[in-house]
Amino acid sequence: MSTWKESGKEIPITPDEHEFIVPKKSIKVPADMSAWEKSEAYFEYLGFVLALNESVQGKALNIECAQSPVIGNVIAMLNEFDEWITQIPPTNQPQRFGNKSFRIWYERLQEHGMDELQKVLPKELHRAVPEIIQYLYESFGNPTRIDYGTGHEMAFLMFLCCMFKIGAFKQDDKVAVVVKIFNRYLELVRRLQLTYRMEPAGSHGVWSLDDYQFVPFIWGSAQLVGHSRIEPRHFVDPEIVEAHSNQYMFLGCIEFISKVKVGPFAEHSNQLWNVSGVSSWSKVNSGLIKMYKAEVLAKFPVIQHVLFGSLLSIKPASVHPIGRGSRQDQPIRPQPPSK
Numbered sequence: 001m002s003t004w005k006e007s008g009k010e011i012p013i014t015p016d017e018h019e020f021i022v023p024k025k026s027i028k029v030p031a032d033m034s035a036w037e038k039s040e041a042y043f044e045y046l047g048f049v050l051a052l053n054e055s056v057q058g059k060a061l062n063i064e065c066a067q068s069p070v071i072g073n074v075i076a077m078l079n080e081f082d083e084w085i086t087q088i089p090p091t092n093q094p095q096r097f098g099n100k101s102f103r104i105w106y107e108r109l110q111e112h113g114m115d116e117l118q119k120v121l122p123k124e125l126h127r128a129v130p131e132i133i134q135y136l137y138e139s140f141g142n143p144t145r146i147d148y149g150t151g152h153e154m155a156f157l158m159f160l161c162c163m164f165k166i167g168a169f170k171q172d173d174k175v176a177v178v179v180k181i182f183n184r185y186l187e188l189v190r191r192l193q194l195t196y197r198m199e200p201a202g203s204h205g206v207w208s209l210d211d212y213q214f215v216p217f218i219w220g221s222a223q224l225v226g227h228s229r230i231e232p233r234h235f236v237d238p239e240i241v242e243a244h245s246n247q248y249m250f251l252g253c254i255e256f257i258s259k260v261k262v263g264p265f266a267e268h269s270n271q272l273w274n275v276s277g278v279s280s281w282s283k284v285n286s287g288l289i290k291m292y293k294a295e296v297l298a299k300f301p302v303i304q305h306v307l308f309g310s311l312l313s314i315k316p317a318s319v320h321p322i323g324r325g326s327r328q329d330q331p332i333r334p335q336p337p338s339k
Contacts, residue, residue, distance in 0.1 A: 013167045014311065020131040023309030030300045037298070041312035045154075046297070048161040053218055053285070055174035057225045060247040061183055067176035070168045073120040078184050080116060081140075084108055085195050098146035102196035106143040113137060121168055128166045131309045135159035138307065140189060141198055148193055149201025150214045151302045156185055157215060162311045178219050183249060186216055190256055202301050209271050213253060214292055217272075220250025221285040232284050236265055236276045 027036050036042055059065075088108070090099040113136055117129050138155035141148035160177055163169045169177060192198060193212060200211035209217055224230055234240045235254050245255040254272070261268040278284045296302055308314040 014165050019310060020128050021310045022130055023134050023307035023312070025305065026308045026314040027300070027304050027306060033298070033300055033303060035314060035316075036303050036306070038316050039308070039314045040317045041306070041308055041314060042297070043317045044165075044312055045158060045161060046293070048164070049157065049215065049218065049292075050289070052174050052178050053222045053289070056178045056219055057222045058227070059175060059179065059223055061179045061223075061249065062247060063175065063179060065175040065179065066172040067180065068170045068173055070120060070122075070163070071173055071176045071180055074163075074181050075184050077116045077120050078181070078188050081109065082188050082191060085191055090195055090197070097197045097199045099196040100146070102141065102146050102192070102198065103143045105192070105196070106140070109140065110137060125166055125168055128162075131311060132159055132162040132166070134307050134309075135162060138305070139185075140192060142201065145199065145201070146196060147199040147201040148189060148212055149302075150212075150296050151201060151305050152189075153213055153215055154296065154302070154306070156182075158307075158312055165311050178249075182216070182219070183252075186213070186249070186252070189213075194260070209275075209288075209291070209295075210253065210257060210269070214288075214296055216249045216253050218285065218288045218292060220248055220253060221281050221288060223248050224250060224281040225285060227281065232276050232278050232281060236273065 027033065084105055088101050088105045091101045093100060114129060114133055117133050117136060118126055121129065135155050135158045139152055139159060140156075141152055160169070160181065164173075164177075189212070230240060230244060230248070230251075235251060238258070241251050241255050241258070245251040257269055257272075258265065265273060275284055275287075278287065
């Protein structure tokens with residue numbers, strides 16, 4: 001299996017004769033984490049996140065960008081999943097969290113997901129469906145616990161990474177995958193969270209970045225790099241957020257948090273409040289990447305659920321394309337936000 005170039009720009013494509021397999025969990029105990037951190041999957045996944053991060057620097061959500069026909073097909077699939085929420089209203093039940101109707105929605109996903117994914121892909125790629133569909137199934141939450149968290153978000157990113165690796169997405173689709181597909185995914189999972197009162201999966205509460213998401217803060221801060229007017233200190237200003245939330249993913253996340261949480265922002269989202277004190281979006285971006293590696297990719301409770309197959313393999317990587325000591329390893333050093 002080929003790996004990412006050190007530039008992080010080239011996404012390797014699987015050869016035509018590639019044999020797909022149904023992925024499965026391989027990280028069973030904390031001691032297995034070292035296998036994950038040395039695996040092809042780790043470097044493929046991190047390289048994917050960094051490549052798309054680079055591709056959207058300075059680009060708003062409404063930017064005109066290249067997109068192959070499969071981009072529209074994936075959005076149509078997500079629209080269909082969204083329509084199912086309308087068709088499956090929440091059940092009247094006494095408990096506040098975890099509406100049982102989510103299990104009905106999820107059963108429909110498992111019943112129809114393979115057909116929906118086959119509609120997305122050209123026929124010659126249908127042989128990849130049994131492998132990549134498993135990542136899609138994991139992308140929207142857990143039907144037993146009725147929760148959602150960064151592990152489910154990670155599963156969707158792995159699905160997107162696999163779509164590149166099988167050649168369904170083209171190299172020029174990187175911007176569209178973020179601003180069109182991933183942004184639509186965010187809208188969908190937010191509606192799932194609100195409609196079915198899904199609990200945060202393994203949330204750290206106010207000590208974490210957000211109860212549900214992480215990557216939109218990374219890619220969203222990249223979008224704001226070099227912005228002529230909006231600085232990190234501005235995202236705690238409700239007027240700035242309201243005016244620009246539909247153009248920048250980071251501000252859309254802040255708007256959503258402000259709608260679903262009560263009280264002062266500095267109290268319910270302390271970590272984000274600290275981020276608002278960082279001097280530039282490029283420093284916010286590099287600091288969030290470091291935080292993601294430490295708080296998500298290095299955490300056994302998240303990685304124990306990761307699925308490994310032929311496209312994202314647990315096998316040791318032959319080279320480590322993501323160099324250590326890069327600028328992504330620089331921590332966030334917040335200053336007190338300006339009044």
